Amino acid sequence: MRKLILLSAGIFASYSPLAAAFDRNILPARCDVLDADMFMPQSLIAPAESEVNVDADDAQFVEQGTSVFTGNVEVSRGNQQLNANRATYNHLYQEVTAQGDVTLRDSEIKVSADQAEWSLQEDQGAMIDADYLLRQQNARGEASHVFRQGVRRTLLKNASYTTCTEEDEFWVLEADNVDLDHDEAVGRARDVVLRMGGLPVFYTPYISFPLNDERKSGFLVPSIGNSDETGFDVSTPYYWNIAPNQDATLTPRYMSDRGMMLNAEYRYLTSNNQGLFDVGYLGSDNLRRDGEVTNPYYQEDRKHFTWQQQGRFSDRWSNYIDYNYTSDRNYLEDFSGNLSLSSTTHLRRLAQVNYHGDIWRFAARAQGYQTLFLDVEEPYQMLPQLTLRGFLPDQALGLTYELDTEFTAFDSDDRVTGQRFDFEPAISLPWGNAGAFMTPRVAVKQSYYNLDNVDRQPAYQEENISRTVPIVSLDSGLVFERPLTFANKGYIQTLEPRAFYLYIPERNQDDIPLFDTTMRTFTMGSLFSHDRFTGPDRVGDANQLSLALTSRIIDATTGRQKFALTLGQIQYFSDRDVGLQTNQRRDDRSDSDYIAEVIAEITKNWTASGQIQWNPDADETTLSSVQLRYRGDNGAIFNIGHRYRREGELDTAYSNIIGLEQVDISASLPINDTWSVIGRYYRSLDDQRTLETLAGVQYNSCCWATRFVFRDYINDINSDDRNTAFFIEIQLKGLGSFGNSTDSLLQESIIGYE
Structure with missing residues (x-):
């Protein structure tokens, strides 16, 4: 039997x-x-x-x-x-x-x-x-x-x-x-x-x-669609199971408006490394006109190449490689169909080796970029950059020792180049218990520059520069709690004041080039940061006190946070003289923007969050963001959000900030047990332009499902050209899917969609 x-x-x-x-x-x-x-x-x-x-x-x-x-x-x-x-x-x-x-x-x-x-x-x-x-x-x-x-x-x-x-x-x-x-x-x-x-x-x-x-070589389900960028678009992937630790996917892609493209992805896995190669080649772009504009790449070869790898030499040594190349600036816009990808200005090329020890962390990297836009300045190449960081807590008398060092050689074809050595030791004395904490900290930032090709930029004349800046800070806070009863349920309400004092004397740094340094975006974390710049080419002078107050409401039974509100501001006791540019106007405000953040779990299914920055001097909002989200037990999803950022004026602390005001509404809502609708409306209010409209319907039964999606969108936020696409997908459960996959598209467009 x-x-x-x-x-x-x-x-x-x-x-x-x-x-x-x-x-x-x-x-x-x-x-x-x-x-x-x-x-x-x-x-x-x-x-x-x-x-x-x-x-x-x-x-x-x-x-x-x-x-x-x-x-x-x-x-x-x-x-x-x-x-x-x-x-x-x-x-x-x-x-x-x-x-x-x-x-x-x-x-x-x-x-x-x-x-x-x-x-x-x-x-x-x-x-x-x-x-x-x-x-x-x-x-x-x-x-x-x-x-x-x-x-x-x-x-x-x-x-x-x-x-x-x-x-x-x-x-x-x-x-x-x-x-x-x-x-x-x-x-x-x-x-x-x-x-x-x-x-x-x-x-x-x-x-x-x-x-x-086990995997097996063979053709996979083809992908079929249509868009203004490509015309009728069909891809027929072939999967090649080379070995248990190697495989490749070869995908011929026929686009009626552009021609035949071949894409290939090769993946490998060893005992210490894993990675992939991704290449694409279009022999001749047959599209003569892209909308009302002549296609600048008509009858030209177009291609891309990517190599990504991560792995380990041992338990403490690791490596990472990320190399990207495209033949032209419009490649991602024409063939990705994704606004975030098509808006990319630089493609990174990075090779890095890391060491992670109990006390020390070391990294050696070589990094460059391919700049896709002619009007965008190409970042400096780092050939190489060496960093060493040490952290030694709980030593004698409770002291904590830190060390942050970096050596970088910067290279450029048309700007001043050179080497930078940055050395920053620090010592702190953390103290705290359940109701209070205090951390005094002292650091010294020592930097050395050896500049080359100073004749390319007359603003920089000195070839050897040294800078020493002390940094003193005191971070402190209290935590108060009290029981709270609401709707016959027990909660704990906290009140958490925090004060952070920072002192950094002013040093004239106009003779130091900006290799990799920009102004940080002002956020809640800026209140407790030791520097307002992202890199060591500028050390911002400071004599300031950050004050913040946080209140939370916590479920006494589950410990789950139901509500949190934080409000903070920086009080300046002296003007900020150090800026990015030599002619940048002194920041003489006595206080920063007010900044507030709130997170609330309204019900089991509804959550809300918001952030706002308010300029009390100008009596106007600098930045705001509000989101309301719904997650239903039946899989329903609804999101609505509004984002605003005031455009910065030149020669102020908000220089080079591009203004925006956008509303984003997305949803996936079941109609009954089998039918549901999906959609997104993403619009820029400041220039009255819709960035993306997506609408679709999907059917799901026990053995099959289907989805119809229409999309009207722009690939380049700086362009008025619009694209339309229509997707049809059928899934025979237990067998496979046919048509144009919309998984990644919907996950990017609808927050929480799975």
Whole structure:
């Protein structure tokens, strides 16, 4: 009886690996339409080690060692069971024949057939007119004949596979012949037809697939779509399983407006490293005009290259590589369809080695960029940059020692170059308990510059520059708590005042070039930062006191934060003389913007957050951001947000800030158990321009799902050219998806979408 059970596993092997290879579960999870009572419970004892029990209404012993069982025959062994109207067992030849309502089941599969025959001695047998159910795949199917030829091979005739119920069989996969080679763990099917709604929609004379979880070379599901950037767009990826630790995906992409592009991705994994190469090549761009503008790359070759790797030399030493190249500035805009990618101004090229010790951290990097826009200044190349950081807490008398050092050689084709050495030791004395903390800290920042090519920029004349700046700070805070009762529930309310004093004397730094230093964006973290600049080329003078007050409401039972509000401001006791440029006006404000942040869990499903910066001198808002989010128990998602940033004026502390005002609304809302709508409205209010409109509808049933999405968008925020695209995607659950995948698009457009 055990061999009959193994025979049915051939049907399971026929299609489940194919489903595993292609199924992406892009839409909500499938329904469980199979009753668990159809299958036997799991057993820890192997069937071969279990006794065979036979129960029947009547049993007869016939000549030559043959036993005949009739009437409600039930043969069980471990978690395997055979039911039939009649079963014959020949003890001499070890042959079993079962007839009439034959049912074979274990914990994973149930097979029903009119007749089953098996030779236990030769390990061969057959089942006629078999129907099967697969518990794990939630699938079913049929086969007119199933032939098992030992443990090495199984043949199926007129086989089918679907995850739909009999009442709603939207799709079914059919094959005239299926050959399962268990030694090679490969299945081969011939004359394969996919039927949807009873109509044949796809045919292939031959297909092969793995019989286990291992990857296998072969074509993947094609992607089909249409957009203004590319025209009719179809990609047909081919997956190449090179080795257990290497694979590649070759994707020919035909775009009716532009021509044939070839993309290739190669991935590798070793004991210490993992990475990928990604390349793309368009032999000749056939698009003559891009909207109303002539395509500057008409009939030119266009290409890209990416190499990314991360790995380890040992437990403490690691490496990272990120190299990117495109043939032209519009490549990402034309072929990515993503606003964030197409707005990229520089492509990074980085190679880095890191050491992470208990006290010391070391990094060596070489970094450069490819600048995509002519009107954007190219960043300096770092060839190389060496950093060493040390942190030694809880030493004698409770002192903590820090060391931050850096050596960088900067290179540029048309600006002053040179080497910078920065050395900053610090000592602090942290103290604290549950209700208070205080940390006095003293540091000295010592910098040395050796400049080259100073004749390129007359503003810099000195070749050797030294700068020494002491930094003194005192960070302190208190925490008060009190019980709070609201709506008959217990909470804890906290009141947390914090004060941070910072003193840095002014040093004239106009003769130092700006290699990698900019002004930090003013945020809540700026209140407690030791510097208002991002790099060491400028050390901002400071004589200031930051005051902040935070209040939280915490669920006394769960410890979950329900509400938090923080308000803070910096009080300046002297003007700030150090700026980025030599002609930058002195910042003589006596206080900074007020800055406030709030996070609130309104209900179980609704949350809100907001940030605002208010300039009390100008009586106006500098920056604000408000978000309201809903997460329903039924998978519903709704987001609405508003962002505002005041445009900065030149020669002020807010120089080079680009103003914006945007509203962003997105949602994924179920209509009923099967239908839902998705959408996004993303608009720039300051220039009255819609950045993206996305609308779609999706259907999800137990065995299939589909999604229709329309998108109107811009790729370049500095351009008025608009693009439209329409996506159609169909998922046959347990088999795969067809059409143009919209997973990444919806995850980027709708916050919280999965």
